[in-house]
Amino acid sequence: xxxxxxxxxxxxxxxxxxxxxxxxxxxxxxxxxxxxxxxxxxxxxxxxxxxxxxxxxxxxxxxxxxxxxxxxxxxxxxxxxxxxxxxxxxxxxxxxxxxxxxxxxxxxxxxxxxxxxxxxxxxxxxxxxxxxxxxxxxxxxxxxxxxxxxxxxxxxxxxxxxxxxxxxxxxxxxxxxxxxxxxxxxxxxxxxxxxxxxxxxxxxxxxxxxxxxxxxxxxxxxxxxxxxxxxxxxxxxxxxxxxxxxxxxxxx
Ligand code: PEP
Numbered sequence: 001x002x003x004x005x006x007x008x009x010x011x012x013x014x015x016x017x018x019x020x021x022x023x024x025x026x027x028x029x030x031x032x033x034x035x036x037x038x039x040x041x042x043x044x045x046x047x048x049x050x051x052x053x054x055x056x057x058x059x060x061x062x063x064x065x066x067x068x069x070x071x072x073x074x075x076x077x078x079x080x081x082x083x084x085x086x087x088x089x090x091x092x093x094x095x096x097x098x099x100x101x102x103x104x105x106x107x108x109x110x111x112x113x114x115x116x117x118x119x120x121x122x123x124x125x126x127x128x129x130x131x132x133x134x135x136x137x138x139x140x141x142x143x144x145x146x147x148x149x150x151x152x153x154x155x156x157x158x159x160x161x162x163x164x165x166x167x168x169x170x171x172x173x174x175x176x177x178x179x180x181x182x183x184x185x186x187x188x189x190x191x192x193x194x195x196x197x198x199x200x201x202x203x204x205x206x207x208x209x210x211x212x213x214x215x216x217x218x219x220x221x222x223x224x225x226x227x228x229x230x231x232x233x234x235x236x237x238x239x240x241x242x243x244x245x246x247x248x249x250x251x252x
Pocket of ligand 1: 009167171172173174175211212213214232233234235236
């Protein structure tokens with residue numbers, strides 16, 4: 001039985017004060033962590049304060065990105081080793097905004113996945129799909145190639161803990177959610193790819209999320225689908241009430 005995973009991605013939003021207040025407001029409002037895991041990915045600048053202020057709250061603090069080397073002369077980069085030392089447990093890798101605005105290739109993403117695993121954290125690998133690709137590839141094969149390339153050289157032991165998010169970029173921040181069938185189709189395809197790359201057992205074990213204009217109002221149907229184990233929410237994770245509603249939906 002896969003445990004639902006509800007994640008917020010704040011991107012480059014909120015202030016440090018907002019982030020700390022938000023985390024405190026989640027207190028006593030999150031679902032039982034034995035039933036659902038809840039995470040927030042935030043700017044690296046906020047993570048330490050969020051960890052310090054979350055207290056006993058079962059909130060996973062995630063980074064939105066990191067570099068693929070642990071340390072060295074890489075001015076301005078975020079060390080995965082430092083994230084891990086700080087108490088960060090999950091890192092989003094390969095978000096479509098990183099692929100688009102920061103030219104992250106599958107090769108770079110693969111190196112980052114290895115860096116996250118090497119530092120004992122869990123990668124949340126995002127797979128993108130553009131509207132153009134969707135129209136030209138009936139089987140959304142771009143997603144398959146991104147999962148395959150992103151996980152190159154990753155062992156079965158590590159693969160089973162990885163979280164993969166199906167995030168069509170035409171649905172991100174646009175208010176245009178994929179239909180529930182489309183969301184499930186993408187998540188199913190990712191699970192099939194994991195079966196091909198690893199085994200049926202691993203494919204059944206890993207959690208696959210859908211992301212793209214998810215809100216507490218449209219997530220219930222998405223979360224009810226067999227191959228969708230949770231959501232990655234950007235815009236709607238910035239409002240504490242919406243995020244608490246979203247986090248509690250999957251336990252209903
Ligand atoms: C995201 O940034 O991963 C995302 C899904 O954003 P939004 O929910 O705003 O579409």
